[in-house]
Amino acid sequence: MVRRGKAAVHEPTTARGQRTRQKLLDGAEEIFGEEGFERASIAAITGRAEVALGTFYVYFPNKQAIFSELLIELGRALRRRLAEATRGLDTRLAVEEAGCLAFLEFVQSHKNFYRIVRQAEFVDEALYRSYYQGLAKSYAEGLAAAVEGDEIADLDPETVAYMLMGIFDFIGMRWVLWEGQLPPEKLLQDVFRFIRGGLLRAPGGR
Amino acid sequence: MVRRGKAAVHEPTTARGQRTRQKLLDGAEEIFGEEGFERASIAAITGRAEVALGTFYVYFPNKQAIFSELLIELGRALRRRLAEATRGLDTRLAVEEAGCLAFLEFVQSHKNFYRIVRQAEFVDEALYRSYYQGLAKSYAEGLAAAVEGDEIADLDPETVAYMLMGIFDFIGMRWVLWEGQLPPEKLLQDVFRFIRGGLLRAPGGR
């Protein structure tokens, strides 16, 4: 009947608009990483992006929206990076090792991403879950194939996927987030040995 | 980072005071779990605790303080629980398995705790780190002894500690936090098999 609702927050049509929108996303990534979602203010984001406060609302309806978009984009970038890093590798163990390294390198070069993902639980829980579920699904598919091919032990692929994500997450936290560097080579080898042992060792039972 | 009020915020002397203080802590645990630290308001906490707003400041100088105290108390409770659950066990593997189960049961009965710990990173980072570092230290000591005794493979104990915490954390997230239940027995067995494999398999090398 009567059209209501605000003028749709649009995808910009001009190149200038595109640039502004990107500046906002970049600013938001920095500020969210530094301050956390709740303490980050729109004013801080536009300040970092060097645009006026009101400009924010030309492109995003609220703080949640830019956060969610950021999470989606960064998630995509991570997967691209993982896909590249593991392309063409022929054993599952090689994939895990390359993937682990790629992940650690990725979060090292996107330290804010780490903090952004960890906050997502409180900002947009559905998106947060789907981030991990999507990642777990990729992992699990690869693992299922490896189980199928008798390459690794017969463990539930999804469970293994969450365990691996947990390992990577905590190792990344301990070294990349807290120390700002990759784990020393020796420790990284220990991580790989642990994972290899977990994946290969068949014997179950107590 | 932690602001201090000037008024000497006292430990209550009377039994009534003790009770009030505990009601506030209980209310805070619920509200922080539901809303997150930033969105949780003192008014909500006192409302849940069924005391007047001003009463809060009789016992705590500010919002951070009650959060930190909560984290410390819950951390203590978790360790007590883990200590109980693993007391007297004679193999490291048995300790890990019992510890894993105890952890999952603990977070199941303190679902808010899970969310509180995960927020601590953005509220009181030092405390957050010391929570994990303390936990890691306990683990690492046990693991170092097991390495010493040739019970498990020669891996860096601290690194293993973080890997195990990561595994438990993510399995807990996947099952307890998201599904509200412990993982099915079969999957739990897969977790244990994975960990056993990781810990026992000595030979490194590619």
Place this chain on the structure above:
Amino acid sequence: MVRRGKAAVHEPTTARGQRTRQKLLDGAEEIFGEEGFERASIAAITGRAEVALGTFYVYFPNKQAIFSELLIELGRALRRRLAEATRGLDTRLAVEEAGCLAFLEFVQSHKNFYRIVRQAEFVDEALYRSYYQGLAKSYAEGLAAAVEGDEIADLDPETVAYMLMGIFDFIGMRWVLWEGQLPPEKLLQDVFRFIRGGLLRAPGGR
């Protein structure tokens, strides 16, 4: 399940609270009258009331709420005034004349009320209608009785009620609102003669 929602905006319990609340209502009446609902800011209201901005929200959830409350209170005051002014009069015509005069005097002493009622249509339409409908109902009851008693012509009471309200409203606008004074006695007599004629003259038909 989980109690949500803000701490209820309360009726104040202490005398001090009562006073503050009343100061806000008084300030709001002035500001709404001067500026109109939309241009009136909460800050202006609290400024007039000489309390801090935040104090407003201790007593009212938003601008609408205080406006509606104001309209209700003022409506009540008008009716009280009309009831007093017409109590004991024994002819309908006398009631109309006394009522007209009382209305004009009332709006003269509450010039803001005039403007507040007229804005209500855009602020709280339901309340606005019920204000007029309530007033019309009172009128119509009195008129119906007068028709019954053959005191006035057999016209639909509700229709007459709206006509009378329209007359009073516009005469009040022309004189009280625009000139700040009651109509000159001579003109007031013309109003009464017109109404008498309208009410008494029976002959219908063209």
Place this chain on the structure above:
Amino acid sequence: MVRRGKAAVHEPTTARGQRTRQKLLDGAEEIFGEEGFERASIAAITGRAEVALGTFYVYFPNKQAIFSELLIELGRALRRRLAEATRGLDTRLAVEEAGCLAFLEFVQSHKNFYRIVRQAEFVDEALYRSYYQGLAKSYAEGLAAAVEGDEIADLDPETVAYMLMGIFDFIGMRWVLWEGQLPPEKLLQDVFRFIRGGLLRAPGGR
């Protein structure tokens, strides 16, 4: 009160310009009617008119200006309608009746007009008064002639004009605005009878 832009806001010269300007006026009439002046945004108006935001300022210096123009145009249209409807009628009573009906029909076909006029008091008070004063003047002139010719009672013409406008306004509110329809024929006859009585009955006195 009326702010003036510097850019010479032009009357459009081309036919295309004429059309755009009219689209804006039409859009504004709808939006002002739906939302009220203050809540109506330029963006909503241009959205309804299906032109770009900036286009607004090609034709109008600001929001007030288009509102005032709208009021003037609609006022003109009403008078045209009243003039047509009463042209050639030879008694004042016939004029009033035809005028009343024409007014009600007019507001029925311009429901937004009703709301626009009622808001004008808070947007452009001078124009609002002059709207009523102009209308009252026309009325009063006709009424004065009728008094002169002994056709109606000797009442102050301006006062009667305001009373009649009040009656029409409130009957229109009750039926056209609230019910979306003209009053039932019977009630309309009661309105006419009331007015005839008021106008004809000469004798004053209590």
Place this chain on the structure above:
DNA sequence: CATGAATGAGATTTCATTCAT
């Protein structure tokens, strides 16, 4: 003529904290 990105002042609303009782 027409466009739509950009601006920034101003409004509403929340809430941690203080303080008088």
Place this chain on the structure above:
DNA sequence: AATGAATGAAATCTCATTCAT
């Protein structure tokens, strides 16, 4: 010990208006 009224800084969001294209 407990209360709850009061505060005001800070945050979000809206939108009339300008301006470069």
